[in-house]
Amino acid sequence: MDDETADCPPSPRRRDREATAAALLDSAKAVFSERGFDAATTREIAAGAGVNEQLIQRYFGGKSGLLLAVVDRYGREEGQGCHLPPPGDDLEGEILRFLEAQVEHTWKCRDISKVVLDRALVDPEVAEHMGRTLTEARVPCLLDRLETLRARGLIDADADLPNVAAGLASFSFALGFMDRVVFARDPGRLCAIVRSLAQTVARGLSPQSRS
Numbered sequence: 768m769d770d771e772t773a774d775c776p777p778s779p780r781r782r783d784r785e786a787t788a789a790a791l792l793d794s795a796k797a798v799f800s801e802r803g804f805d806a807a808t809t810r811e812i813a814a815g816a817g818v819n820e821q822l823i824q825r826y827f828g829g830k831s832g833l834l835l836a837v838v839d840r841y842g843r844e845e846g847q848g849c850h851l852p853p854p855g856d857d858l859e860g861e862i863l864r865f866l867e868a869q870v871e872h873t874w875k876c877r878d879i880s881k882v883v884l885d886r887a888l889v890d891p892e893v894a895e896h897m898g899r900t901l902t903e904a905r906v907p908c909l910l911d912r913l914e915t916l917r918a919r920g921l922i923d924a925d926a927d928l929p930n931v932a933a934g935l936a937s938f939s940f941a942l943g944f945m946d947r948v949v950f951a952r953d954p955g956r957l958c959a960i961v962r963s964l965a966q967t968v969a970r971g972l973s974p975q976s977r978s
Contacts, residue, residue: 788826790816792840795833800878804834804886835896838883841876842900858921859969865909866939866961873943880944905936913972922972931972938964 794815798807809830813820827833873880887894910932916922942960946952 784826787816787818787822788836790818791823791826791833792837796837796840796879799834799837799882804830804882809833831890831892834883834886834893837879838893838896838900841879841883842904844872844876856919856921858916858972859965861912861916862935862968863962863965865912866935866942866965867958869905869936869939870943870947870957870961873940874947877944877948881948884944901936901940902933905939906932909935920974923974926972931968935964935968 791812794812795807798812798815802811807830809823810820812830812833813823823829823833827836883893883897887897906929910928913922913928913932917924917926917928922928942957946960947954947957
């Protein structure tokens with residue numbers, strides 16, 4: 768493929784397909800959130816998108832594939848949630864901003880998260896997909912930012928940042944979903960937990976703490 772071909776805009780057919788798929792994902796998220804996976808029907812989802820029901824099978828392989836595609840988009844939104852200001856010279860603030868952003872995003876997506884996690888209990892493919900999506904969406908962006916701060920001398924050279932990033936990513940989802948959604952913990956209490964965690968982790972990662 769030459770450069771001229773590579774720079775060509777997508778064809779009308781491709782644009783139509785992408786628009787249709789996006790409409791189906793929007794409708795699926797709404798219907799799944801309202802009715803749950805089992806009660807939701809492809810007919811209802813297609814009607815909400817204003818398209819032929821057969822396109823769900825063609826584009827996603829059926830209702831289960833459509834749910835996996837919703838999870839994929841959740842992951843892309845997770846990655847967008849990492850679009851924070853450039854890393855500064857404050858490690859604690861960096862960790863705090865990440866945790867706050869991810870806890871808030873999890874809260875905003877609470878309805879579809881309930882459906883996905885419920886389905887994950889009985890469908891190993893959904894469970895694997897959800898776990899991989901969360902890991903790939905949250906961990907890399909935080910790890911990259913922590914590595915940037917380490918390069919500035921703000922983090923100990925021997926700190927195990929991949930595991931730190933994985934732990935913080937998991938903790939942010941647990942706070943945003945389990946504590947706030949399932950256990951209905953007071954948001955003010957969650958803010959205090961997040962601040963305390965950011966402070967404690969920052970102290971543990973700083974070069975001075977290991978000298």
